Amino acid sequence: MxxxxxxxxxxxxxxxxxxxxxxxxxxxxxxxxxxxxxxxxxxxxxxxxxxxxxxxxxxxxxxxxxxxxxxxxxxxxxxxxxxxxxxxxxxxxxxxxxxxxxxxxxxxxxxxxxxxxxxxxxxxxxxxxxxxxxxxxxxxxxxxxxxxxxxxxxxxxxxxxxxxRQELKQGNRDRGRNYCGFHKNKPVLLIMGGSLGARKINEAVRAALPALTENFQIVHLCGKGQLDPSIGVPGYKQYEYINEELPDVLAMSDMVISRAGSNSIFEFLSLQKPMLLIPLTKQQSRGDQILNARSFEKAGYCRVLEEDGLNDASLVSGVMEVYNKRDEFIGRMRNNKHxxxxxxxxxxxxxxxxxx
Structure with missing residues (x-):
């Protein structure tokens, strides 16, 4: 064989x-x-x-x-x-x-x-x-x-x-909403810090929840061991990691906050999801995510927020900028030849x- x-x-x-x-x-x-x-x-x-x-x-x-x-x-x-x-x-x-x-x-x-x-x-x-x-x-x-x-x-x-991954293209919005208990009347913000999580992103997101939940329902994939069970904010769902349900969660999401790992950001590109990217710093990595994020920003697919400047206020500002210009980002993504x-x-x- x-x-x-x-x-x-x-x-x-x-x-x-x-x-x-x-x-x-x-x-x-x-x-x-x-x-x-x-x-x-x-x-x-x-x-x-x-x-x-x-x-x-x-x-x-x-x-x-x-x-x-x-x-x-x-x-x-x-x-x-x-x-x-x-x-x-x-x-x-x-x-x-x-x-x-x-x-x-x-x-x-x-x-x-x-x-x-x-x-x-x-x-x-x-x-x-x-x-x-x-x-x-x-x-x-x-x-x-x-x-x-x-x-x-x-x-x-x-x-x-x-x-x-071909299965990512088979997601269903309604299944995603049912999984998270969301409704159709508010856009969905997906936050992914990578499978191992991103503590600083998690902290900034949780500090910004009052402002973010005014405009979004939020799915937060916060990484193994980084759930905060004390948070009970309506419209905010947190998971360590999602596997089988990820295509449906992506299908219902209107924009994404993410690290800048190549596999993930190209998947978001193929699904035409506007992105706010927060790459790993050079102190945390060899700088590859910074290069990935700059390449995507130059192509007009995302905005980049450096982790050194990350706090609740800069996060909310970055999210609103990307969401308000989402049609421009999606238009450029549609022109990308896969x-x-x-x-x-x-x-x-x-x-x-x-x-x-």
Whole structure:
């Protein structure tokens, strides 16, 4: 049987492209396997696909800052490499597809040692640390932005555009309203701080609730462990994370506040949702979200609010500016030409498996 293996994790952004691709392979009769961490969000998300075999391995985080865990994690990563090598040697996939994140590095090394071809997907303009380590061992790198090819060997890069989960386009407004208990007479503001949450955004949103709820019904995805059960404001619903109901919640939303992870903002673009983006700062990341947000703002798809200037007043001002100009944003989004990146990546994986 034809077999493909996937890896990627640490945050939902390192899983969503895999989640879009795996059903395509299952529909064509492939055996599909996934290698991730024992307790990461990838295990929770992939667990919804009964036909996918999930294999947990030891993982360690790749940090850019001083931390006591930096002394322990190299041993965890080494153990993960050994586990991945043994697993891949036993399972014998024809190809490995990696979405990145720290869990992917041992798996890519394990595949390379077993001479299994590796295809990597890079969502951002600049490759993340995990992908920078993995790219020399890859046969091909799929990119979302054409500029990424300037930083990678051009004979490896395949500019495909953004991979969009098809199920997001199947959302229903009425189902979304029923899920949240909302009515039709007030617009809906969706706030997403990423699967791991964003504490400063959460604090600003909650401080601004009196002003925001005058004009909006609010769905707030605040991240694991960041619910505040003491808040009982009418028209405000908070969840740690939404998976199956997300297409319906997006369908009913009139605008979005979000971080600027590439996967998410391209999904909002495809759904024509006006955005107020609050990218991670350079102190929190390598600056990739700032580049993503500036690219979208230049194209006229969003407004950017830097986290250093984030408070309840600036948040309300930014939201009202985007909402009042929503028709302009939507008009520019309609003119965006979407590529069929999902099909392009699907074909590339199959071709690589056929001719490694």
């Amino acid at each position: 034809k077999k493909v293996m996937f890896t990627g994790g640490g945050s939902a952004g390192h899983v969503t492209v895999n989640m879009a691709l795996m059903p395509l392979f299952l529909n064509e009769g492939w055996s599909v396997e996934y290698v991730g961490s024992a307790q990461g969000i990838e295990r929770e998300l992939v667990g919804s696909l009964d036909e996918v075999n999930y294999f947990p391995i030891s993982t360690g985080k790749l940090r850019r800052y001083l931390d006591i865990q930096n002394m322990k994690d190299p041993f965890k990563i080494a153990k993960g490499v050994y586990q991945a090598y043994r697993l891949i040697r036993k399972q014998k996939p024809q190809v490995l597809f990696s979405k990145g994140g720290f869990v992917s590095v041992p798996v890519v090394i394990g595949a390379w040692l077993n001479k299994v071809p590796v295809i990597i997907h890079e969502s951002d303009i600049t490759p993340g640390l995990a992908n920078r380590i993995s790219i020399p061992m890859a046969s091909a790198v799929c990119t979302t932005f054409p500029e990424t090819a300037e930083q990678i060997s051009k004979d490896k890069t395949h500019y495909v555009g953004a991979v969009i 590529s069929d990146a999902l099909s392009a990546v699907f074909r590339l994986i199959k071709e690589t498996a056929k001719h490694p």
